[in-house]
Amino acid sequence: MNWNEHYNYHFPTEIFFGPGIVEKLGEHLKNQGLKNPLLVTDEGLSKLPLFSKIFKTLEKEGLKPVGHHEIHKNPIKSDVLSGVKNYHDQKCDSIIGLGGGASMDVARAIALKAYHERDLFDFEDSIGGDKHVTENIPYFVTIPTTSGTGSEVGRSTVISDNETKEKKILFSPRLMAKAVFADPELTLDLPFHVTAATGMDALTHNIEAFLAKGFNPLCDGLALEGIKLIKESLEEATHRPSLEAQSKMMMAALIGATAFQKGLGVVHSTAHPLSTVFDLHHGLANAIMLKYGLEFNLNSCKEKFEFLSKHIQLEDSSSGGFINFISELNQKLGLPHSLSSQGIKENDIEKLAALAHKDVCHQSNPKTVTEFDFRIIYKNALHGEK
Numbered sequence: 001m002n003w004n005e006h007y008n009y010h011f012p013t014e015i016f017f018g019p020g021i022v023e024k025l026g027e028h029l030k031n032q033g034l035k036n037p038l039l040v041t042d043e044g045l046s047k048l049p050l051f052s053k054i055f056k057t058l059e060k061e062g063l064k065p066v067g068h069h070e071i072h073k074n075p076i077k078s079d080v081l082s083g084v085k086n087y088h089d090q091k092c093d094s095i096i097g098l099g100g101g102a103s104m105d106v107a108r109a110i111a112l113k114a115y116h117e118r119d120l121f122d123f124e125d126s127i128g129g130d131k132h133v134t135e136n137i138p139y140f141v142t143i144p145t146t147s148g149t150g151s152e153v154g155r156s157t158v159i160s161d162n163e164t165k166e167k168k169i170l171f172s173p174r175l176m177a178k179a180v181f182a183d184p185e186l187t188l189d190l191p192f193h194v195t196a197a198t199g200m201d202a203l204t205h206n207i208e209a210f211l212a213k214g215f216n217p218l219c220d221g222l223a224l225e226g227i228k229l230i231k232e233s234l235e236e237a238t239h240r241p242s243l244e245a246q247s248k249m250m251m252a253a254l255i256g257a258t259a260f261q262k263g264l265g266v267v268h269s270t271a272h273p274l275s276t277v278f279d280l281h282h283g284l285a286n287a288i289m290l291k292y293g294l295e296f297n298l299n300s301c302k303e304k305f306e307f308l309s310k311h312i313q314l315e316d317s318s319s320g321g322f323i324n325f326i327s328e329l330n331q332k333l334g335l336p337h338s339l340s341s342q343g344i345k346e347n348d349i350e351k352l353a354a355l356a357h358k359d360v361c362h363q364s365n366p367k368t369v370t371e372f373d374f375r376i377i378y379k380n381a382l383h384g385e386k
């Protein structure tokens with residue numbers, strides 16, 4: 001930390017939050033002079049009552065929403081291009097991303113491509129594609145239906161190539177939603193294992209943001225509140241859903257994704273290859289790896305772990321107490337604690353470690369992580385300790 005340096009922080013998303021708030025969306029769009037939103041969501045969600053409820057609230061305000069449901073679990077380029085075609089064919093004037101990470105990714109990429117002629121992958125972050133984002137971006141709204149990824153407040157989208165399946169990250173600050181409608185009621189009926197795994201993703205975001213290198217007291221403060229909210233509510237949200245618990249989790253997920261503009265860390269770097277190679281749910285991968293990633297970091301920032309233990313008022317306020325809290329929480333949520341439980345074998349570790357080392361997230365980890373370190377972390381997680 002250096003008080004003489006210059007820093008740049010972004011917290012500009014307008015957020016409408018609370019049970020039933022989604023019913024205000026139609027009025028909000030109308031006030032912007034918009035009439036025909038493209039409502040992007042996955043096939044499964046499009047068949048649920050919550051989808052028709054949102055559709056009807058928009059129609060009630062005189063809007064003419066158009067559904068787009070061609071979305072793969074790991075979105076591909078053609079999902080985006082068919083959405084862009086739909087957007088123009090149906091003369092849409094705005095885009096709504098409704099759902100978890102995949103729907104938001106496709107909706108955000110449609111918003112990007114709608115008025116840009118270039119190939120979608122010209123906007124890839126790793127080749128500085130951001131500089132090509134020069135044209136109009138349609139009014140873009142996000143509605144999360146899980147409390148985890150926080151991609152409703154994000155600025156990037158991950159789309160895979162149709163043939164090679166290679167994942168491309170497209171990024172621009174202009175891809176941030178103009179408005180987020182965060183309605184905890186939408187998460188009340190989620191299967192408990194989805195609430196548990198997505199909640200652990202949100203917890204990992206908050207913890208890794210707090211521990212990340214760099215100077216960002218705004219994000220540190222947010223992350224601390226996010227961790228506290230999750231301690232208070234994740235178990236209840238999973239096993240005994242209530243509006244209060246679901247609201248706290250939805251807020252904690254928004255907070256986590258806002259806070260991780262500071263950076264993430266070793267846990268996300270170990271989780272990413274588990275999803276790309278073994279198709280593990282992102283939240284589940286984080287839930288398994290969190291304890292082992294934190295154990296790796298423990299000695300480099302012991303005082304921060306002690307601070308966290310005290311902050312959430314654990315009985316054991318030592319640095320190790322915080323890691324025990326994580327394992328116990330995982331157990332209470334009914335989540336697995338080892339990679340072997342997911343069919344991962346010892347001879348997979350080398351490949352996983354190489355991919356994890358290439359992942360960018362660990363660049364902001366409080367401690368340098370080598371490929372060898374990744375192998376040890378995965379080995380520790382292979383059979384777990386409990």
Ligand SMILES: [Fe+2]
Nearest residue numbers: 149201205282
């Ligand atoms: Fe995550």
